[in-house]
Amino acid sequence: MATQIIHKKSFIENPRSSCALGGALITIGMMPDVIPIVHASLGCAGNLSGAISMGGGSLGSGYCGGASIPTSGITETEIVFGGADRLREQISSTLELLDAKLFVVATGCMTEMIGDDVQGVVNEFDGEPVIAVSTPSFKGDSYTGYEIVLDGIFNRYLPKIPLKDEKLVNLFGLVPAYDPFFRGDLEELARLIERLGLRANTFFTPDQTFENILSAPAASLNIVFSHVWGVPFVERFESKHRTPYWTTDLPIGAEASDRFLIELGKLMGVSEALVQSVIESENNYYYRYFERAADMFSNAGYKFYAETVTNSNYAIPITSYIERELGWVAREAFVTDQALPAQQRLLRDAFNASGLSSELIFETDTTQIAKEITNRHPQSHGERFFAAEKPVFILGSALERETAVKRGAFHLTISYPAAGRLILNRGYAGYKGGLNLFEDILGGERVPNV
Amino acid sequence: MNYFDQKIQPVRDQRLTIIDSFCGGGCDLLDCARSGCALRQNRRFWQANACQMALTIMMASTVENAQIIMHGPIGCGQQMNGLVAQGNRGRVSRGLPMIAPRPWLSTNLKESDVIGGGEQKLREAIEFADREYRPEIIFVISTCAPNIIGDDVEEVVCRAQETTAATVVGLHCPGFKSRVVASAYDAFYHGLLRHLKFEPEPYKDFLPLDENNPEYERTMHRFQFEKRRTVNIFNATSIGAQDEQELTRLLEALGLKVRIFAEYSSLDKMRMISHAALNVSMCNVHDDYMLSFLKEKYGMPYVIAGMPLGVKATREWLLAIAKHFGLEEQANRLADAEEARVNEAIEPFLPKLRGKRVLLCGGIVRVGVEAVMLSELGMDVIGARLYHYDTGADPIIEDMADNLPDMQVAVSNQIFELVNQVNTYKPDLMVSHAGTHGWLARTGVPSVQLFNAMESRFAYNGLFTIISRMALALENPSYEKRLAAHTRLPYKESWYEKNPFSYLKS
Numbered sequence: 017m018a019t020q021i022i023h024k025k026s027f028i029e030n031p032r033s034s035c036a037l038g039g040a041l042i043t044i045g046m047m048p049d050v051i052p053i054v055h056a057s058l059g060c061a062g063n064l065s066g067a068i069s070m071g072g073g074s075l076g077s078g079y080c081g082g083a084s085i086p087t088s089g090i091t092e093t094e095i096v097f098g099g100a101d102r103l104r105e106q107i108s109s110t111l112e113l114l115d116a117k118l119f120v121v122a123t124g125c126m127t128e129m130i131g132d133d134v135q136g137v138v139n140e141f142d143g144e145p146v147i148a149v150s151t152p153s154f155k156g157d158s159y160t161g162y163e164i165v166l167d168g169i170f171n172r173y174l175p176k177i178p179l180k181d182e183k184l185v186n187l188f189g190l191v192p193a194y195d196p197f198f199r200g201d202l203e204e205l206a207r208l209i210e211r212l213g214l215r216a217n218t219f220f221t222p223d224q225t226f227e228n229i230l231s232a233p234a235a236s237l238n239i240v241f242s243h244v245w246g247v248p249f250v251e252r253f254e255s256k257h258r259t260p261y262w263t264t265d266l267p268i269g270a271e272a273s274d275r276f277l278i279e280l281g282k283l284m285g286v287s288e289a290l291v292q293s294v295i296e297s298e299n300n301y302y303y304r305y306f307e308r309a310a311d312m313f314s315n316a317g318y319k320f321y322a323e324t325v326t327n328s329n330y331a332i333p334i335t336s337y338i339e340r341e342l343g344w345v346a347r348e349a350f351v352t353d354q355a356l357p358a359q360q361r362l363l364r365d366a367f368n369a370s371g372l373s374s375e376l377i378f379e380t381d382t383t384q385i386a387k388e389i390t391n392r393h394p395q396s397h398g399e400r401f402f403a404a405e406k407p408v409f410i411l412g413s414a415l416e417r418e419t420a421v422k423r424g425a426f427h428l429t430i431s432y433p434a435a436g437r438l439i440l441n442r443g444y445a446g447y448k449g450g451l452n453l454f455e456d457i458l459g460g461e462r463v464p465n466v
Numbered sequence: 467m468n469y470f471d472q473k474i475q476p477v478r479d480q481r482l483t484i485i486d487s488f489c490g491g492g493c494d495l496l497d498c499a500r501s502g503c504a505l506r507q508n509r510r511f512w513q514a515n516a517c518q519m520a521l522t523i524m525m526a527s528t529v530e531n532a533q534i535i536m537h538g539p540i541g542c543g544q545q546m547n548g549l550v551a552q553g554n555r556g557r558v559s560r561g562l563p564m565i566a567p568r569p570w571l572s573t574n575l576k577e578s579d580v581i582g583g584g585e586q587k588l589r590e591a592i593e594f595a596d597r598e599y600r601p602e603i604i605f606v607i608s609t610c611a612p613n614i615i616g617d618d619v620e621e622v623v624c625r626a627q628e629t630t631a632a633t634v635v636g637l638h639c640p641g642f643k644s645r646v647v648a649s650a651y652d653a654f655y656h657g658l659l660r661h662l663k664f665e666p667e668p669y670k671d672f673l674p675l676d677e678n679n680p681e682y683e684r685t686m687h688r689f690q691f692e693k694r695r696t697v698n699i700f701n702a703t704s705i706g707a708q709d710e711q712e713l714t715r716l717l718e719a720l721g722l723k724v725r726i727f728a729e730y731s732s733l734d735k736m737r738m739i740s741h742a743a744l745n746v747s748m749c750n751v752h753d754d755y756m757l758s759f760l761k762e763k764y765g766m767p768y769v770i771a772g773m774p775l776g777v778k779a780t781r782e783w784l785l786a787i788a789k790h791f792g793l794e795e796q797a798n799r800l801a802d803a804e805e806a807r808v809n810e811a812i813e814p815f816l817p818k819l820r821g822k823r824v825l826l827c828g829g830i831v832r833v834g835v836e837a838v839m840l841s842e843l844g845m846d847v848i849g850a851r852l853y854h855y856d857t858g859a860d861p862i863i864e865d866m867a868d869n870l871p872d873m874q875v876a877v878s879n880q881i882f883e884l885v886n887q888v889n890t891y892k893p894d895l896m897v898s899h900a901g902t903h904g905w906l907a908r909t910g911v912p913s914v915q916l917f918n919a920m921e922s923r924f925a926y927n928g929l930f931t932i933i934s935r936m937a938l939a940l941e942n943p944s945y946e947k948r949l950a951a952h953t954r955l956p957y958k959e960s961w962y963e964k965n966p967f968s969y970l971k972s
């Protein structure tokens with residue numbers, strides 16, 4: 017089932033993404049030994065980093081993020097006379113001072129509007145590890161910024177590697193911060209992939225080095241955990257580096273992870289016996305924990321109607337988990353990305369193919385989502401027998417907390433902005449992630465916590 | 467020159483002498499400001515900071531029943547998602563009820579708007595906000611993009627006012643106009659003074675009486691008496707409820723009535739601004755713009771007398787107010803009694819602090835006042851890092867330069883310089899601005915928050931708090947030491963061999 021609400025308003029309420037520059041900054045800053053140089057006013061990088069850190073579950077500054085990001089800091093003078101000289105000076109002082117294997121110049125709206133020739137300035141630094149990407153705010157949101165950076169580094173900067181490594185895969189699609197559990201998810205995915213005798217480049221987890229970036233073109237497969245974000249990027253990756261790609265859903269919980277391992281095994285030519293033995297041991301691990309919580313879960317009568325409010329990457333995975341692992345009745349899956357109609361179609365097709373029973377709705381605004389939930393699920397006005405769908409559990413961003421409180425529903429923050437959560441290596445992907453999500457739904461992270 | 471009638475206020479750089487890149491002594495800084503060398507100060511390397519828009523929305527988002535519309539691309543104002551929670555903490559600590567988070571809007575300017583202009587989108591957003599959320603005030607935040615494409619935001623605001631129920635206020639704070647974040651104070655107050663009323667209204671705030679009414683004289687007398695004893699204090703984001711309460715307590719002890727503006731205030735409360743005898747600032751670089759406007763418009767005198775940090779500055783601050791009411795003698799007696807108590811209270815902590823090398827970093831007024839205060843308490847203040855210099859802070863810097871003539875004074879909000887300073891001068895303790903503490907911990911130095919709106923910093927309670935905080939910070943440095951040992955900072959080794967200020971240029 018799938019419908020779509022056409023968004024008629026030209027403005028947006030509580031946007032759940034910053035601009036392309038914001039997405040670029042967090043993507044660059046999460047990569048090992050890569051440092052951004054922002055060509056914009058001093059404020060942009062500072063403001064964006066603070067906001068993204070908060071929304072990404074207190075993600076923090078990292079190696080050279082936040083208030084350490086080199087910035088051309090253009091002012092009115094450069095707006096009038098051009099910012100190329102300031103940028104040139106900033107790049108050369110950055111190369112002098114900072115230690116990195118790659119520097120990525122990213123532009124803000126004002127330097128694009130005044131038409132600075134950023135690529136021209138960067139070209140002057142021939143032989144130095146500096147590249148430029150164009151990421152003005154008006155080009156798109158942070159998900160677009162993520163794609164622009166990947167394109168710049170993997171499809172433009174990295175040279176071709178003639179020999180493929182048949183055991184190596186690259187993981188794409190999870191957007192740092194905007195998928196707040198990206199690190200835990202990637203670590204679990206890498207662990208599972210390694211159990212099949214393969215290796216994964218995750219690019220954003222602490223174990224990664226610049227070598228992982230350099231080796232990416234040699235990978236035999238790109239796995240994209242998104243039907244929307246990163247797909248055009250891996251298409252271009254394939255035409256440059258000849259690495260095929262596979263778009264799939266982030267597997268959350270045992271049921272989805274079993275399917276993931278089987279399909280990956282087939283794609284990578286892993287013996288069926290090995291895949292089966294991994295699945296068996298992982299299920300044994302998973303269910304010995306899961307069944308212990310079953311007492312609490314079942315005795316408390318934790319059966320809910322569920323609403324999910326996520327970006328497009330998490331819509332299918334989270335709905336699949338609550339329908340197939342928890343046996344809840346998933347009603348609506350709100351997707352809050354500013355996806356273009358063509359992108360929406362991609363997700364809708366995947367959603368329809370997934371066989372999930374909830375309804376996919378594209379809506380960016382918090383108030384509108386709350387209204388939509390109310391319209392679809394009228395509440396009793398004192399009637400004796402009223403078929404209100406109760407109880408309700410909303411899995412969404414921190415913005416949905418209020419919506420849940422007003423309805424007397426339960427709430428868990430699982431999507432951006434994940435304000436109020438501290439997310440380190442916690443992930444929801446795979447078997448271990450499925451257990452984490454179970455813990456969070458049953459335990460201390462849920463609101464109200466009774 | 468009169469700025470108040472202009473659609474858009476000047477930034478600090480146009481109105482005052484500004485320095486944001488400097489290193490020398492206190493006197494050198496004043497010389498530089500007065501000789502014109504200020505204009506040439508710059509850096510070859512810059513790191514990210516906030517912009518005036520960021521501080522403007524911090525203030526605007528605290529105002530009661532106010533709706534924020536960010537006019538710009540989708541990235542500007544993302545921090546609003548966090549300011550809602552911060553605002554609620556501030557409300558609750560002031561005894562105001564917790565509120566459901568008010569949504570905010572972004573006009574989400576796209577490529578086509580950059581070409582065709584964003585005014586129509588803004589008009590629609592204002593209409594929608596007025597209808598949908600029913601706020602009392604709509605703050606329209608004008609960011610960089612509309613100012614480059616030439617949107618006449620103030621014109622849209624004024625036109626919209628004709629049809630909206632809410633009072634629409636334009637706050638013009640594009641980041642590129644100034645590297646000085648403190649320009650935000652002027653942006654915020656300029657919007658308020660252009661669009662809000664500061665006079666009590668009949669039948670809203672008082673019941674007008676006929677002159678022949680037998681009650682007339684008595685009522686007028688009471689009305690005027692109240693006004694003559696009322697002071698307005700102007701707060702800011704770095705000033706917490708506990709600070710406001712401490713100052714209110716002291717002024718009430720002198721028999722004065724205290725009102726606090728403009729954060730956590732409202733349309734109704736702000737109409738009472740002109741119904742007071744005196745406007746009082748808590749910081750030389752916050753609100754001179756607003757206070758001079760109120761003087762010009764209502765003939766209200768004002769006091770800008772530093773920041774009440776530590777016993778000396780607090781006494782000066784209190785006396786400056788008391789003088790206006792002829793209450794100096796009472797204020798001195800009050801200060802004597804308070805000082806005796808607080809000195810006794812901090813005494814046990816002082817042995818732990820005496821001789822400790824401390825580096826201060828943050829707003830010019832706080833750092834200037836605290837530098838003198840901490841050195842008088844026996845600490846070795848090895849340097850002051852000021853986020854910016856402007857002429858308003860001259861009395862503070864003069865005092866600092868007199869008391870600590872040899873101390874290094876830098877004007878810097880740059881982390882690379884901070885990290886190098888810590889590495890070179892090895893302070894035992896930092897007292898520093900919000901946002902720096904993570905970097906300080908990574909360099910292995912314990913730090914105390916220069917301000918914390920959830921704690922007390924002002925006057926006697928504040929002195930006790932910061933002193934006990936400093937003693938606690940020195941207590942167990944394991945966290946900083948271990949973190950520093952296991953963290954790689956992004957600078958090349960060669961950076962630490964250079965002078966921390968070698969990227970300054972003039």
Ligand code: SF4
Pocket residue numbers: 056057058059060061063125517518519520538541542543609610611639640641642
């Ligand atoms: S500097 Fe301008 S574009 Fe950047 S965040 Fe501030 S207002 Fe927005």
